[in-house]
Amino acid sequence: MQTEFDFIVVGGGSAGSVIASRLSEVADVSVLLLEAGGSDRHPFFHLPAGFAKMTKGIGSWGWTTVPQKHMQNKVFPYTQAKVIGGGSAINAQIYTRGAAQDYDDWRQMGCEGWSYEDVLPYFRKSEDNDTYEGRYHGKGGPLGVSQPSAPLPICDAFIAAGGQLGIPATKDVNGEKQDGVGYYQLTQRNARRSSAAMAFLAPNRDRKNLTVRMGAQVRRLALENGRVIGVDLMDGTELRAAREVVLSSGAIGSPRLLQLSGIGPADQLAALGIDVQLDQPNVGANLQDHLDLYAICEVSGPHTYDRFAKLHMSALAGLQYLLARKGPVASSLFETGGFWYADETARSPDIQMHLGLGTGIEAGVAAMPNGGVTLNACFLRPRSRGTVRLQSADPKKAPLIDPNYLADPYDREMSLRGLQLVRDILAQDALKPYILAERLPGPTVQTEQEAFAFICQHSKTSHHCAGTCRMGVDAGAVVDIRLRFNGLEGLRIADASIMPTVNSSNTNAPSIMIGEKAADMIKEDQGLTA
Template identity: 45%
Template sequence: MNNNNDTVEFDYVVVGAGSAGCVLANRLSADGKYSVLLLEAGPKDSNIWIHVPIGYGKLFKEKAVNWMYQTEPEPGLNGRQVFQPRGKVLGGTSSINGLLYVRGQHEDYDRWRQRGNAGWGFEDVLPYFKKAENQQRGEDQYHGAGGPLPVSDWRHHDPLSEAFVKAAGEAGIPFNPDFNGAKQEGAGFFQSTTSRGRRASSAFSYLRPAKNRGNLHIETDALAQRILFEGRRARTVEYRQRGQLCSVRARREILVSSGAYNSPQLLQLSGVGPADLLKSHGIDVVLDSPGVGNDLQDHLQVRIVMRCPQRITLNDVINNPVRRVLAGMQWAALRRGPLTIAAGTSGAFLKTSPRLASPDVQIHFIPFSTDKMGEKLHPFSGFTASVCQLRPESRGTLRIRSADPAQPPEIRINYLATETDRRTFIDGIGILRGILAKPALREYVTEEVYPGAKVVSDDDILAFCRQTGSTVYHPTSTCRMGNDPLAVVDQRLKVRGIEGLRVVDASVMPDLMSGNTNAPTIMIAEKASDMILADAR
């Protein structure tokens, strides 16, 4: 849409075609009443590895579809920078993520409501989870069938993943057949956003069925530069596409769905954010909104790697040319086999202390191992189990570095900044080691490769966490919903103090929920779509 001289108009302009943006594009264009433009900075989702579930390993550092962000040096992680992959493609991060479908705890959403966010308690959001879902197991009290988003059971039989669940039972952790049902606590098998062995991103689930509608227009390779205002009303989006500066006017609303890093970045570039920061970069202040880019949270994970005496791990498949080719043929012909493995096959949600009301740790189990995610698998037979703290107290910030939209923002997450966060990992690793030592796993374990037998004391474990801890890729809360002076959006996700502008993505979460963030982000967009359409009447 090359229009540097003429500004075109749509009813709604959606900035970002990720987990939330694709939902908005589908729902807002569904009845044909409103025109919608969807802008995506990245390309179409044509890379074959997007559609192969295990492809997240290939896309982890694929610049063509990934923003490839880095944090600033993290004080709590020995000054290491932590790689932050984010999707830059139709489907956003749902096109490159680990595919796990986890909603979080009922208590997460009730806590949002208790903090003054009316309409966001669990009973309020459950209908939107169900509306989105096409649950393989069918419809029930907690699940929907017939929605756009396929939610499927595990397709690859793996004795290691099953043995982990048995070992958890031996450690006193009960079996839970559904982490998204009545309660989250327990051990079991993850469901994933896949359809017959193929990734079901938000682009696959929401955009493909809608892309031929006459009132929906999709522009790829279109990087939003800034939002322009008439007084305090958001009116126009400027974007750069194939070297040309374009602009589009929104008759009704501009909907920013660029994710926890790019949404606050765009607001700051547009003059909505901390006034001192904006002035320091020569940006005219439209609204002094000090909360834009504040309250950044992310899930940290620390991984334990075990050596296996049997050649049954994914390491053995990938490192053997014949087995690798056979696995590729199995996926191509049947959409089954090891290439359908998500970034967690089995796992557990557990409490590190009996004093807690709900689980504070998530365990991801995967039948492969590597030094760093996205790099080569180990040459030996190995598997991984990781500890993820569900509700970190640590908070960070997102700040633009300049007025240049192409320059990556400054990301500071402040991992392990509080005693609670540090203690949770020490205790969580102790519990996980206990599970891995149970009889059900004995025939599958030769040794603990790392941390290793020498890492025993609390100080040693914490040092290991600082040395190796990394993200589970769940940044949130940089455009937080609420009623306090630092809240960026209200309960209807409208930017406070601005007209015609909403933020709809994981950045609006009041705080980090207890699990993987893709499913809750899709829920937020489903609920936002209803609110936007209701306000349009």
């Protein structure tokens, strides 16, 4: 078995799959991609509606948060992917990038080369968009980006209801303006999921210089004289990188592995009996995530996909998909939504909505026995900051994940405004033919205190964690603006953990962009040409 490669990429998720694929375009370098999880052969990873199974354990580490002290000690299920393709293999396939100002803010923090105009070409580079091209979109890239193939009439009614509250309809939330409600584009091709692994790795698995190993969990990074020289696996295998190790294990996995390797806050590592290799207090700090709140209404008829939960209807849905690529199996179940304001003075929308075409779709979310519709709202620019720390030196133990939700009073106020916004939308005349009554929060929840008590029971993560190995030009930054680890040679980090601030939307597309940009920077720094 080969044990030395030019590049070792740790983590086969949204960014790691891109980086391994792009580096292996250079024929005379060898690339090893290590993924702790397994393959994506199971049909649920390919069928759009398989998302409904994903947050309930399939392809996940099964982690939870620590009790959230600002939310009555609520413990959240915290789905983190454990499968090739990472989050892109188990998410709802919503293709959003955030606001242009998100990236311009990074530049204003000193991250030259990361403004919106700098990163836009990398978004376009990945795309094979079935509808748009031009300034904001691309065609011919590896990643399928498509219009929804299975919308329902209640989706159009939702868009009309937004209009009744003064929220404009939009065709493209990734275009000139993010504002408005409409249909999301999805990371799909021909009504099948287009994960990063399916898009970037699967077509290139025959490259002789690309090795992909699944079920390969890294125990620690191997260091020698201030340089990361490779990795050691849980089974004792030692693998070495002649050029660089690229850590792409996500906003939870990357700081976790660094700390297991003795790289992080020295006092905490020493207290766990871990030999400190480098004291870097900000490894695992700056955790940001979008807290997702939701309202659920019972529907007045078979207006959502809940009716297909019964066995005979599930069989019908499967047949409909096989014959026409339509129906509930072809749906991501969250393909309509949009962006609007909780704070009217915000520089861009600060609330994102997702219309769920059913109930009980995600782990911890209530189901309506007679069928219903769910409308989520998350506040997009939280001021609260959390941490990822180790509870033990044992790599088999789950990390201590603390998003620190609603620690900042502004986050609480804006989140509750977002909840009220979705309740108001669901109450509009345009949706009255479809909705029987609001069941959650329900008519007994009227005051702010009642709403807060409700969300301490009924809320979830949006799966948008970021920031735990932040990029910057200050002395405390974990990586520099070319994603090189500050204080160690031979190591880069490239995933959502490098974001100084989380983008104002879902994080999958930005993670793929980070992978594209990282690959180009590595090639340039290493003097490589395809």
